[in-house]
Amino acid sequence: MDSDRPLLIPLDAPGPLDEKIVGGKAAKLGRLAHAGFRVPKGFCLTIWAYEAFVEDSKIAAAIGMELGRKSMDDMRWEEIWDAALRIRATFLAQPLSDLLRERITEASSGFGASTPLAVRSSAIGEDSAGCSFAGLHESIIGVRGKRALEDAVRLVWASLWSDAALLYRKELALDPAQSRMAVLVQEMVDADRSGVAFARDPRDLRKERAIIESVPGPCSLLVDGAIDPDRWEIDRETNRVITWLPGQREDGDETPLLEPRDLEVILENLLSIERLFHWPPDMEWTGRSASLTLLQARPITTAPPDTDETRNWYLTLRPGDARLKRLRERVVEQLIPELESEGDALAAEDLDLLDDWKLADALEKRSETVAKWKQIYWDEFIPFAHGVRRLATYYNDAVQPEDPYEFVGLLRGQPLLAAQRNRAIAELARQLASNEALRTAIENVLERCAGALQWPDTREALERAGVGAESFIRAFEDLVERFLDITYDHQRLHDETELLLRNLIELCRRPDSLEGGSSAPVDVASLEQRLLDAVGPERHAEAIDIIETGRVSWKLRDDDNLLVSRLESQLLRAIEVAASRLRERGTLTGAGQPKREHSGLLARALRTESSDPIAFEVSDRPLDAEPSTRSMGETPRQLIGQPASPGVGTGLVRCIRGRDDLSRFRSGEVIVCDAIQPTMTHLVPLASAIVERRGGMLIHGAIIARELGIPCVNGVRDAAELLEDGDFVTVDGHLGIVAVGEPEFDLELHFESPGAD
Amino acid sequence: MIKSDEPLFDDDVASGQAPSSDPAVRERIRRLIDEQPYAVLCVQGGGQPYGVLVAVAFSQDLQHAVFSTPIETRKYRLLSECNHVALVIDDRSKKADKLMEIEAVTATGSSHLIERGEDFDRWAELLTARHPYLKSFSRAATCALFRIDVIRFLHVVRFQEVCQWIPTAHS
Numbered sequence: 001m002d003s004d005r006p007l008l009i010p011l012d013a014p015g016p017l018d019e020k021i022v023g024g025k026a027a028k029l030g031r032l033a034h035a036g037f038r039v040p041k042g043f044c045l046t047i048w049a050y051e052a053f054v055e056d057s058k059i060a061a062a063i064g065m066e067l068g069r070k071s072m073d074d075m076r077w078e079e080i081w082d083a084a085l086r087i088r089a090t091f092l093a094q095p096l097s098d099l100l101r102e103r104i105t106e107a108s109s110g111f112g113a114s115t116p117l118a119v120r121s122s123a124i125g126e127d128s129a130g131c132s133f134a135g136l137h138e139s140i141i142g143v144r145g146k147r148a149l150e151d152a153v154r155l156v157w158a159s160l161w162s163d164a165a166l167l168y169r170k171e172l173a174l175d176p177a178q179s180r181m182a183v184l185v186q187e188m189v190d191a192d193r194s195g196v197a198f199a200r201d202p203r204d205l206r207k208e209r210a211i212i213e214s215v216p217g218p219c220s221l222l223v224d225g226a227i228d229p230d231r232w233e234i235d236r237e238t239n240r241v242i243t244w245l246p247g248q249r250e251d252g253d254e255t256p257l258l259e260p261r262d263l264e265v266i267l268e269n270l271l272s273i274e275r276l277f278h279w280p281p282d283m284e285w286t287g288r289s290a291s292l293t294l295l296q297a298r299p300i301t302t303a304p305p306d307t308d309e310t311r312n313w314y315l316t317l318r319p320g321d322a323r324l325k326r327l328r329e330r331v332v333e334q335l336i337p338e339l340e341s342e343g344d345a346l347a348a349e350d351l352d353l354l355d356d357w358k359l360a361d362a363l364e365k366r367s368e369t370v371a372k373w374k375q376i377y378w379d380e381f382i383p384f385a386h387g388v389r390r391l392a393t394y395y396n397d398a399v400q401p402e403d404p405y406e407f408v409g410l411l412r413g414q415p416l417l418a419a420q421r422n423r424a425i426a427e428l429a430r431q432l433a434s435n436e437a438l439r440t441a442i443e444n445v446l447e448r449c450a451g452a453l454q455w456p457d458t459r460e461a462l463e464r465a466g467v468g469a470e471s472f473i474r475a476f477e478d479l480v481e482r483f484l485d486i487t488y489d490h491q492r493l494h495d496e497t498e499l500l501l502r503n504l505i506e507l508c509r510r511p512d513s514l515e516g517g518s519s520a521p522v523d524v525a526s527l528e529q530r531l532l533d534a535v536g537p538e539r540h541a542e543a544i545d546i547i548e549t550g551r552v553s554w555k556l557r558d559d560d561n562l563l564v565s566r567l568e569s570q571l572l573r574a575i576e577v578a579a580s581r582l583r584e585r586g587t588l589t590g591a592g593q594p595k596r597e598h599s600g601l602l603a604r605a606l607r608t609e610s611s612d613p614i615a616f617e618v619s620d621r622p623l624d625a626e627p628s629t630r631s632m633g634e635t636p637r638q639l640i641g642q643p644a645s646p647g648v649g650t651g652l653v654r655c656i657r658g659r660d661d662l663s664r665f666r667s668g669e670v671i672v673c674d675a676i677q678p679t680m681t682h683l684v685p686l687a688s689a690i691v692e693r694r695g696g697m698l699i700h701g702a703i704i705a706r707e708l709g710i711p712c713v714n715g716v717r718d719a720a721e722l723l724e725d726g727d728f729v730t731v732d733g734h735l736g737i738v739a740v741g742e743p744e745f746d747l748e749l750h751f752e753s754p755g756a757d
Numbered sequence: 758m759i760k761s762d763e764p765l766f767d768d769d770v771a772s773g774q775a776p777s778s779d780p781a782v783r784e785r786i787r788r789l790i791d792e793q794p795y796a797v798l799c800v801q802g803g804g805q806p807y808g809v810l811v812a813v814a815f816s817q818d819l820q821h822a823v824f825s826t827p828i829e830t831r832k833y834r835l836l837s838e839c840n841h842v843a844l845v846i847d848d849r850s851k852k853a854d855k856l857m858e859i860e861a862v863t864a865t866g867s868s869h870l871i872e873r874g875e876d877f878d879r880w881a882e883l884l885t886a887r888h889p890y891l892k893s894f895s896r897a898a899t900c901a902l903f904r905i906d907v908i909r910f911l912h913v914v915r916f917q918e919v920c921q922w923i924p925t926a927h928s
Contacts, residue, residue, distance in 0.1 A: 060854070061854070061856065064854070064855055064856060064857055064858075065856065065857055065916070067857070068855070068856070068857020068858060068915055068916075069857065069915060070915065177854050177855070631926075632781075632783065632922075632926065633783075633922055633923040633924065633925070633926025634781070634782050634783065634920060634921070634922045634923075635920070635921040635922075635923070636919075636920050636921070637911060637919040637920060637921045638913075638917060638918060638919030638920075639918060639919075640915055640916070640917045640918045735917070736917075737917050
């Protein structure tokens with residue numbers, strides 16, 4: 001088999017390399033080597049090596065299972081990322097065959113013993129003028145040692161199924177049974193200058209101009225965008241430099257990184273490659289003048305830019321370590337303190353003291369503040385949230401654990417705002433559990449109020465009842481002020497004291513739920529040590545930094561939602577004050593309540609003495625859900641999703657679609673919702689299981705369920721539409737299955753057909 | 758193409774979920790049945806389950822299926838003893854290496870022997886329209902025609918996703 005379908009081919013093997021066997025990158029480098037260009041020594045693992053590996057390990061079926069869980073068009077990017085992570089773990093868990101290991105060892109003997117290697121993808125058809133999928137697949141540099149080389153090969157293979165590649169699955173025609181990946185292994189060349197160069201300006205190929213970019217150090221710094229390069233435009237015919245733009249360097253040095261002779265040699269190489277291939281190349285290079293070495297050459301892509309904005313946005317969400325670190329500094333040191341302080345300032349403002357004009361100003365300012373922070377949320381908080389994902393791949397690559405989510409243990413115990421709130425709620429519930437008279441008094445109030453509870457009246461009633469309510473009242477009011485100045489279902493939770501009281505009564509009925517998680521304890525220190533041992537002492541600092549970034553990223557992913565929600569709550573407060581004032585004036589009529597989007601309208605009305613009346617009528621909540629298919633005789637019997645937290649739980653479904661559902665929720669029910677939000681995590685301990693439409697192993701519901709040891713299946717397509725309140729379900733968090741109803745055959749046994757014989 | 762990230766703070770976009778891309782289950786069942794001319798008939802006798810491949814045809818409303826069998830067969834005898842049956846139809850033969858794409862339908866119900874007469878012709882025609890090569894077979898004197906009144910369908914896809922459809926529920 002090996003002679004007809006070689007697993008490995010040296011780059012300098014006689015004869016041309018077949019692009020269909022070694023991929024475009026390796027085939028072109030082989031041709032350059034044959035033509036006398038300086039190319040780093042190396043070899044290529046052919047698509048047959050991939051094929052044999054996949055066949056031996058039966059990975060195609062595993063990939064099919066991951067990608068077939070639901071239509072990929074229905075998958076959120078978080079689910080695609082999860083699928084890619086599990087596929088990556090599957091590749092890492094499979095050993096290379098003895099034959100392939102032998103071939104790699106033989107071929108590697110030609111490299112210097114201490115020379116680091118670059119292991120790069122060479123996918124079929126990835127580099128052509130009509131399409132460019134650069135950056136979708138993995139390249140690993142600085143690889144040293146046999147074990148690291150084998151790991152790198154598997155990771156590059158796995159990157160055929162990376163999250164980015166999966167986004168382009170249609171363009172790449174990805175198919176577990178058909179797709180193949182070749183891998184290029186080369187010596188790394190250590191040089192003080194590297195860069196990219198284009199034989200023609202990619203923006204206008206008709207111009208007789210070449211473009212050269214250079215950075216000090218390896219080319220990866222430029223490709224990753226870690227360093228701003230020097231950039232030259234050069235006349236192809238005269239070698240004349242038309243423009244030179246220095247890159248921004250930290251030391252402020254503006255000396256050109258390349259000498260005229262360096263530029264000449266690069267241009268000569270570009271033009272020679274163009275003559276060889278008959279297309280103007282886009283080339284990666286390293287080293288200067290006589291030692292100029294070519295790392296890659298491909299046609300300048302003429303493909304139109306991708307018009308899928310969401311996909312483009314997602315591809316920007318993979319910041320490298322340097323950018324993550326910068327983001328961490330900015331988010332932690334500047335943005336979060338600013339966000340907190342803006343929330344504090346808005347909360348401290350006494351809106352009742354403002355005259356109409358100033359109240360209108362306050363409304364507009366609050367509206368602008370909310371808009372500004374939502375933009376920051378998308379631009380900076382979401383990219384920073386990838387710190388957790390970086391930790392995931394770093395941990396898994398180094399430790400190669402059986403469970404690809406073992407790293408989540410490293411995130412345990414972060415002082416999340418939601419966790420602090422949940423502890424305060426649990427403490428209040430404990431007070432109620434130990435004071436039966438107080439509990440009964442509250443239950444009586446709740447029974448009488450029937451959805452119209454007013455806190456001042458309730459407080460007075462409790463004080464009058466003489467049931468030792470004083471400390472409870474203080475703690476309750478403190479909790480509301482500190483933690484519930486947020487919105488849920490377009491209402492301020494701050495105003496929803498009845499909901500909180502009902503939840504507290506429910507919580508104190510299940511004292512065991514107040515004790516915290518029942519999941520297996522995680523020894524965070526030993527996980528940290530596991531990672532440090534795996535990476536080795538020379539990378540300890542890097543590993544510690546990545547853990548820290550992951551933790552901060554995870555904590556803020558939770559906190560930033562609550563802090564932005566607080567600003568929205570403060571905007572709603574101003575709207576309430578404005579609406580009340582306008583009602584007194586007769587300018588506002590109708591029983592409806594103005595919403596966030598009406599702040600401009602209210603501000604204008606406040607500034608106008610005699611504006612026309614504005615009517616807000618109560619409108620029924622729009623129905624998000626499609627009409628139930630049950631009327632057509634269809635009933636879900638078993639739904640599938642991601643197994644997000646292990647265990648099996650049964651119970652009656654409670655669909656949470658709004659705050660009324662939160663107050664109806666009863667201990668022991670199964671929460672079925674779009675997504676567990678930070679505003680409702682205090683109810684999770686009461687649930688026997690969780691089912692979410694939103695998928696992802698790192699979303700709030702999944703993490704909290706795992707911490708509490710509650711079974712969770714998420715990513716269940718149309719969960720809240722297919723399931724109905726009162727359905728009996730069994731949630732299997734091991735397999736990601738939600739079985740609906742009891743197993744029964746009553747229908748068949750008792751059915752009497754009108755025409756039965 | 759991809760679902761974008763959704764903030765967890767109370768935002769308008771949080772509820773903006775796209776409908777799923779799958780067609781209604783009954784349509785998928787109908788399509789599978791249209792594609793697959795054969796089914797595994799599951800019967801029982803004395804507590805012992807038994808399965809056999811049959812050529813089958815369904816009525817337009819999917820409430821009935823029809824098949825024929827020689828009267829000396831084991832399945833005929835078992836059907837005479839117990840008329841609780843199931844039919845299993847799947848497309849695994851064309852998707853053997855794509856487990857998550859295989860679709861299967863189990864139809865449960867009761868079987869009824871069709872006596873010769875006007876009704877017999879109607880049901881026999883349903884069967885032979887789908888399986889013209891069974892014309893002489895199904896009209897042979899020793900061949901029995903059975904109608905299955907389907908009580909429910911259980912449609913399975915993606916290995917474990919199961920939905921029930923009761924065809925009489927909307928009639």
